[in-house]
Every structure is written in structure tokens, then in C-alpha cells.
Amino acid sequence: MDALATILLRRAGAVALPSPAAARPADGDAWVASLEADLAATGWLLDASIRRRFALLDPVTRMRWADFVCAVTAELVGADREHVPLFRSFPDTPADADRLYVERLIVHLLQTAAAPCVLCGAEGRVHALDPCGHLVCANCFDSDAYTACPICGRRLTAGNSYLPLRAEAAPPTSATAPPLRLRRLTLDHSPTGTAVRLRDSLVGRATALGEADLADLRTLVAATAPDRLDWLPAVVPARETLAVVIADALHRTALTEAHEPVLAEAAARWDTATDVARALWAYSGGDPGLVLPRRRRDDALSEAYRPVDEPAVTVGAPRARALPRPLRRTVLAFLGSLDLPTAAEDLARHPTVWKRLAERLHPYEWVHRVPGRGRRVRGAARHPRTGRRRARHRDGRRRWARPGAADPVLAHRRHGVATGSHVRRTRRAGGGRRGRGRRRGPARPAARRPVAAARPPAAPGRRRPGRAARRAGRRAAGRAPGVAHRPRRRGRRADRPRRHGRGRGGGGGGR
Numbered sequence: 425m426d427a428l429a430t431i432l433l434r435r436a437g438a439v440a441l442p443s444p445a446a447a448r449p450a451d452g453d454a455w456v457a458s459l460e461a462d463l464a465a466t467g468w469l470l471d472a473s474i475r476r477r478f479a480l481l482d483p484v485t486r487m488r489w490a491d492f493v494c495a496v497t498a499e500l501v502g503a504d505r506e507h508v509p510l511f512r513s514f515p516d517t518p519a520d521a522d523r524l525y526v527e528r529l530i531v532h533l534l535q536t537a538a539a540p541c542v543l544c545g546a547e548g549r550v551h552a553l554d555p556c557g558h559l560v561c562a563n564c565f566d567s568d569a570y571t572a573c574p575i576c577g578r579r580l581t582a583g584n585s586y587l588p589l590r591a592e593a594a595p596p597t598s599a600t601a602p603p604l605r606l607r608r609l610t611l612d613h614s615p616t617g618t619a620v621r622l623r624d625s626l627v628g629r630a631t632a633l634g635e636a637d638l639a640d641l642r643t644l645v646a647a648t649a650p651d652r653l654d655w656l657p658a659v660v661p662a663r664e665t666l667a668v669v670i671a672d673a674l675h676r677t678a679l680t681e682a683h684e685p686v687l688a689e690a691a692a693r694w695d696t697a698t699d700v701a702r703a704l705w706a707y708s709g710g711d712p713g714l715v716l717p718r719r720r721r722d723d724a725l726s727e728a729y730r731p732v733d734e735p736a737v738t739v740g741a742p743r744a745r746a747l748p749r750p751l752r753r754t755v756l757a758f759l760g761s762l763d764l765p766t767a768a769e770d771l772a773r774h775p776t777v778w779k780r781l782a783e784r785l786h787p788y789e790w791v792h793r794v795p796g797r798g799r800r801v802r803g804a805a806r807h808p809r810t811g812r813r814r815a816r817h818r819d820g821r822r823r824w825a826r827p828g829a830a831d832p833v834l835a836h837r838r839h840g841v842a843t844g845s846h847v848r849r850t851r852r853a854g855g856g857r858r859g860r861g862r863r864r865g866p867a868r869p870a871a872r873r874p875v876a877a878a879r880p881p882a883a884p885g886r887r888r889p890g891r892a893a894r895r896a897g898r899r900a901a902g903r904a905p906g907v908a909h910r911p912r913r914r915g916r917r918a919d920r921p922r923r924h925g926r927g928r929g930g931g932g933g934g935r
Contacts, residue, residue, distance in 0.1 A: 425492045427643045428619060433496050435622050435640070438612035441489060444480030452479035459490050466494075466503045467606050474611040493609070510577050512569055527564065528575050535559040551586040560586060619644050627669070630661040632713060641665070642672055651682040653689040664712040666693060667702035674707055678748065687754045697762060697770035700755055701777050710742040714774050744780040752785055 432438045449455075456479050460470050470478070478486055498504045511517055518524050527543060540547040541561035549562045558575040565574040567587050572579050580587050612618055623644040626637060633641060649655045653673055660666040670690045677683040694700055698714070706712040747755075759767060771778050 428615070428647050429492075430496055431622070431640050431643055432612060432615060432618055433493065433609075434500060436612070436618055437607055438610050438615075438618055439474060439489070439493060440612040440615045441474065441477045441481065442485060444477060445482040445485075448480055449483060452481075455479070455486065459494075462494055463497060463609070464606070466497050466501050467604065468497045469606050469608050471608055471610045474609055477611055497609075508571055508579075510570060510572055510574075512571055531560070531564075532558065532575050535561075551584075553586055554581045554584055556580075562586060616648065619648050623648055624657070627660060627665055628657065629665070632662050632664040633668075638668055641668070645669060645672060646676070651677050651680070651686070653686055653693070656689075656693070660693075663699060663702060667699070667706045667712040670703045671706035671712075674703075674751065683748075683750065687750060691754055691758050694758055697759060697767050698773065700758060701770075701774055701781065704744070704747070704755065704781050705742075705777055707747075708742050708745040710777075714777055716776060744784045747784045756785060756787060 429440065432440065456470070456475055459478065460475070463470065478490075481489070495504070509515075530542060534542045535550065537550070537552065537559060539550075541550055541564060543561060543564045546561060546563050550559050551562060552559055553573050556573050556576050556578045558573055560574055570587070572587075623641065626633065626641045626644070629637075651673070653670065656666075656669065660669075670686075670693065673686045674683075674690070677686045690703065694703070701714060702712045705714060
């Protein structure tokens, strides 16, 4: 059966049986009576409508549905797992549980095979149990009170001397038996209506849903309204539930015509920047509650209680997924419409989440359309003391950038008006660089226009000197006055003979 039928049976006790067969089976009533006996053992009863429908089904169909119903109902009450308590008198447990624990601990640490019992001193009463190997005294730990090893609770092999096989006594019968609570199975004529009712009840909960409830909610939404959000109530009490529903809708409607209406409905549901972070974090597979896993420490106190053979379980933080362009622009437009102090306060509550989301949001894309959104997203990635932004360089590492490095006018004013250096520093501040790592494509006119306006104008009728002339002028200015500048020779003097081995085509020789 599908997942929807399982959820309807577990949560509503409803079964949507198929249409009956053309001919009624001869053994339909007797078969239904045996099915009712099996279900009554686990605390379930059949309604009159579903009993009649089962009697009308053909043998193959009714057997398939009966196996499904019995398996799901047995799993709900735990009847699919064998329960053998350690104490034969269960639910009556020993009165002094602390003393029993101390005795078990002493036997486990101090008892040896050749020595008498460490608790009572009796000799010849200590038995080695199979397969755990614990040494147990028959006087201190009565075999009639236990069903397994008294030290570790492990099941013993057959034929051991400590715990012989014996027939279990039948429970005493009494005329005043305790009442047994039974649940009723009904025939579901409208599975879609039942799924909508269960979906709305889960969305209307005031607390955050668990993992099992979230899985059921995803299945119910996919079966009832997979590509729209207009079914949501006016107010969703749990913000985590709203984030999960929006994230699943964005996944299912990606690259479809229903994506734009879902984005508009999601933006109308958001109230704060934290709502956006929850939706995008759930979109990336993270916890909608924005709870990040703690880093595991080897010297933690809890590690001392973990068994040696048990591996440590670590939960890694999810990585932010690549966001489609319509989703990015909708999110940035919503952030730009918020009040700046309120948005900055919301971003500061979850700095790690916003730093990872900002790498996928591209807040500087079309920044002239919404001027305030870059400041809102950029504020989450600033150093707490220096106020510097954390940017990714071409080598892949993240470093704290200089204040104002993204503003070419401010960078030009801070670096001064030096003719030979302000161009290179402006390129470095704007992100461009000569040689290796230089960006390809046409230059950005929006970044060059402010630099040209802030650059001091040249003298009229005078041309800017070339790079070689500016370099020679700086070298001459750095020498002492009165010392003639001697240019560096790059070639070989004509009157100096060529040494062997020092030229381009020379062979060996020399040093």
C-alpha cells in the first residue's frame, strides 16, 4: 500500500477498501470472523461497514488488505516485537532497586571463577553464563526471578545450568478482569477529505512538529495540494511548520508555471527576516528551528559514558543550496522592504545561518533597484569588533576585507590622489586585477563612473606621463639631491666580451 493509506489508518483508523467483486465469496463471513479475532488480540475492532466490504472482496484482494491492516495495527501497539521482561514478576519490580544495582556492579567488577561469591561467601554456587560470560551466584540471584542474565540482561542459550527451561504457567483467570480499551476501524469513502482534515489539524498545532509528524505532513500536502499555498489558514501558529510547507512547495514547483504564485504567496506569509531564514534553511535540508548541531569535543564529559565499541554520532550542519534567480530576487526584495534596525536585529540572532545564506543570495545583484537590501544582508557578515566584512577571495579562502573596499569613491579618497598608484588600488578595491585572476568580459561602467568623477583633473594642455616616465620620476625623487640619475642598463655593453657558458647559446664552462 502507499504511504497515504498508512497515514490514514494510523491517524484516523480509516481504510479505503476497493470496490467489491462481482460474485460474493462463499466463505466471506467466516473469513471476516477470523480477521476480527486477530485484530481483537491487538486491541482493534471492525465497523459494520468495513466488515461487509471485507466479506464482498475476492480472496486475493481481501488477503492483501488484511495483511496490510494487521501489520499497521500491530506496529502501533508494539505487537510486532516480542516483549520478554527481565523479571518474571513484571510489572512488579524489586523494591530496593539501588541495592540491586550496587550488587550487580560489585559482581561484575570483583567476582572471579575460582573464588567464592563476593556477596554471600558461598562456594560452588557461582555459575558462568553463556554467551555473556558473567559469574552469577545462584543464592544471591534466584533463577526463578529472572528470565535472562541478572548482570547485563542478555538472553541465555538453551541448556545452561543456571536458568533451566520450564513451561510458563497460565495466567490466573478472574471474573473481574481489567477493562480493555479497543479502537474501531471504519470504512473511508473519501480518502481525500480525510487527508485534508488531517493536514489542517497538523498545520494548526501551536507547537513545532516532530520528525514523524513532519514526514506525515509532507505526504498529506503532496497528496492534496502539492503546487499551491492558498490552502494555508490565515495564521499558522508554528513558524517552523510554515517554513517546512513553503520549502516543500518551492521544491515541487521549481521550473514550473506554478513557481511564481507560490513565491508571491510565500512572500505574503513572511513577517520577519527570521521567517525567511527558516524557509531557506528548510529548503536546504536544515532544521526549520535554526538549531545548529554543536561541535563534538573529545574531552566532553558525556564521552566518558559512551561505550568503547559504540561509534560517536555526529550531525553535520547542512550546506546552503543554490537558489533560483526568482527566489533570490523575491527574498532580497522582501529584505529590502523591512525596517533597517529591525532587520539587522533579526539577522544578528542567527549570524551563522545568514552568512551561509548570503553566499547564495548574491545581495549585490541589481543593488540599484533595491538599495537597502545589500546593507541588510551585509550586516550579518561583519566582524563584531572591527566591523569588517568577510569576503571570499579568488584563492578560496575567506578574509576580513578592508572597510569601504567595495566603494570605489571611498577607496580612492582613502588612498589619496597619487597618479601612479590610485588606478591600481582602485582596481584592487573593485575586484579587478591584471595578469592571472583578472576578470574577463567588459568592464563595469557603474564602477568606473564614480572613480572618474572623483579623480582630480589634469592640467590643461598637458598630457599624463607614461608608466615608464612615472617610474623614472619616482626613482629620481627618491635619490639624494645633486646625484645624477643613472638609468639601469638592460643590455650587454658592446666593449665587454661574452663569457663562455653565460650567454644564451653557450655551452659549459664558467662557474
